[in-house]
Structures are given as structure tokens and as C-alpha cells.
Amino acid sequence: MGSRIAAITGGMLLLMTVPAWAQVSVLDRAQDAAAGAAEPVPGAAQEIAPPLACGNQPLAIARMSWPSATLLAEIHALILAAEFGCDMRITPGDMGATASSMASNGQPAVAPELWVNRIADVWNGAMDAQMVRSAAPSYAETSFEGWFMPRFLADTLAASPSAAALAEIVPVLSPQEPMRFISCPPDWACSIINRNLVSAHGLEALVEIVEPANRFEMDRLIAEAVNRREPFLFYYWQPNAVLAQLDFVALDMGPYDEAAARCLADRACADPQVSAFPPDQVIIALAERVFVNTPQIAAYFQRASLPLGEMNQLLAELNQPGATPESVAQRFVAERGDLWRPWVENGLP
Structure with missing residues (x-):
């Protein structure tokens, strides 16, 4: 596990162009077997490779336009590629358009920061159609x-x-x-x-x-x-x-x-009483097929709520000269295994 993360932080993993390591390993083993093995004995049991955690298709994750959602997309893409061998695709996203696309065709597979109260009609329709599901809150806290x-x-x-x-x-x-x-x-x-x-x-x-x-x-x-x-x-x-x-x-x-x-919230409130601000529903949204076809990945996201204070720190780092979402995500993955490793460990085969 540690060696794969080191590969990311050293710049050796080109997330968008290099095939996932698990897929390369499976192909290599198949080619080696074909080159050096004898003809199979009739009637003998044949070894079947276990299914990949991410399936045999690329996994698309929406990178929304605001900084916190951008960082979450980059972080999750790095971890899933390194730890589960996923062939990740980071795609541009927008709150309403992404939710609509997930509802109609299940793409992208993941929206890591969806403020569903602001697109309630679209989200509720997608839920009713059983095309999407909330995996977990994006953040550990619900008061923003x-x-x-x-x-x-x-x-x-x-x-x-x-x-x-x-x-x-x-x-x-x-x-x-x-x-x-x-x-x-x-x-x-x-x-x-x-x-x-x-x-x-x-x-x-x-x-x-x-x-x-x-x-x-x-x-x-x-x-x-x-x-x-x-x-x-x-x-x-x-x-x-x-x-x-x-x-x-x-x-x-x-x-x-x-x-x-x-x-x-009413300018004419006659008798104001004390209350906290309303909580907001900010979730990791998954296409329903992620739960059905790749349950290990769904389980990862069900544990992947990030503390708000940690995201505040990441955003402050992103404001530093020369910082990019990719570099901040790489630093987080390299240094904050204490936060993200529990998201992974119970989902590994």
C-alpha cells in the first residue's frame, strides 16, 4: 500500500493516461501464462482471476468548479487509483448538470461534493428513479x-x-x-x-x-x-x-x-428566538451502479467523510503561490494517511 502512494507523490503515476496498475498486472499474468504454459488438461479446473475492485471500465469522478469540490475529486482519484487499481477519469462538473447526467445515464459515477438542498428537484427525481444514492456526507460536520x-x-x-x-x-x-x-x-x-x-x-x-x-x-x-x-x-x-x-x-x-x-430568516420576525444556522446536506453522490457492480468502491466512499477543518487547511494551502489542486491533493495523500487510510482498509480484498 505504502509503495503505491509513494509512486503517486513521486510523480510516477499519470492518472489520466496510464492504465491502472491492477489492470496491467492482470494482462501481464495472462500473457506470461499464454507464452509458457502447456495446453490445459481436459476436465481440469481452471484458475479464474478475481474481479477487479473497480470493474473493467474507467471510473469517472466529477471535478466541480469550486475549490473544495475540485480538491476532493483529485484526492479520491489518487487514492482509488493507487489502492484499488482503478482506471480513473476526472471530468468537469457542475452541480445541476452533473446531477442530471447521473440521473439519466449514470455518468459520472461519483460527485464528491453535491449540495443537494440547492438542486432538490433534480436530486429527488434521480433518487426516485433509483439512479443515484448518497454514500456519505462529504464532511464530518453538517453545520456550515x-x-x-x-x-x-x-x-x-x-x-x-x-x-x-x-x-x-x-x-x-x-x-x-x-x-x-x-x-x-x-x-x-x-x-x-x-x-x-x-x-x-x-x-x-x-x-x-x-x-x-x-x-x-x-x-x-x-x-x-x-x-x-x-x-x-x-x-x-x-x-x-x-x-x-x-x-x-x-x-x-x-x-x-x-x-x-x-x-x-424573516425580516419582519416579531419575536426572534435563538437557533443555530440550518444544517445543509452535502453528500458524496454515487451512481446506483457503483453500489451494485463495485461494492468495495461504494464502501470506500461510505467511510470517506473529511473533517471541515482539514478542508479549510487544504484551501489555505491552495491559496499559496504556485499551488495547484493536483499538488495539494498529492501532499494530502502523502502526509495524511491517518485520515484517509481508514477509508481504504476495510474495503481492500
């Missing part, structure tokens, strides 16, 4: 939005920060003036939720809500506040490089309450 504070601020607290405790700790952390809360742009739905949550937690007089004009101003305000070592809070989402690059701590937002969350 929340409030954060810089680690240098969290380290001054006696306990892990929580939204419920802000009414007590904000006056201590910012005794002279209201603490800035950097929200999202005013035309984003999260700006309404954040304003209502501030009210629900009793923070109106304790924080100053700042709503940047766009995503770029939002990131600039956060970076400037960190550089000044200013006590501040902010809203953000994951996976995202910013959270790893600048070292932030997520606040415990408490439990999710569906009725409260519906009101929080």
Missing part, C-alpha cells in the same frame, strides 16, 4: 455557517466561546465601546438572520453590526481587524480558506430549532 472570533480573543476566555455567553463576555472583552460584528452584505439572506440572532441573544446594545458591500470588502474588514488585534465577531461559512489562514474559533451556536430558524 456560524459566528466566529479570532483565536487570540478566544484564548483569553475561561471556556470555549458560545453565542449564549456573549451577553456576559462582550462587555468584558470590549468595555469601552460596542464590539464590531462583521456580518454579510445586506442583500444576502444571512444579513437578516444575523440581525435577528443579535436581537435573540440580547446583544443590540453590545455590538455594532457592520454589513460590507460585498464578499471582498467582508474579507478585507476581517483581515484588517485581525491585523489590529481588535476584539470582534463575525459571520462566515465553511469550507473556506479564510478560517484556516487567519486562525479563528467557531462559537457554539446552540441547537437548531426549525421554527425559530424560519422566523430568523
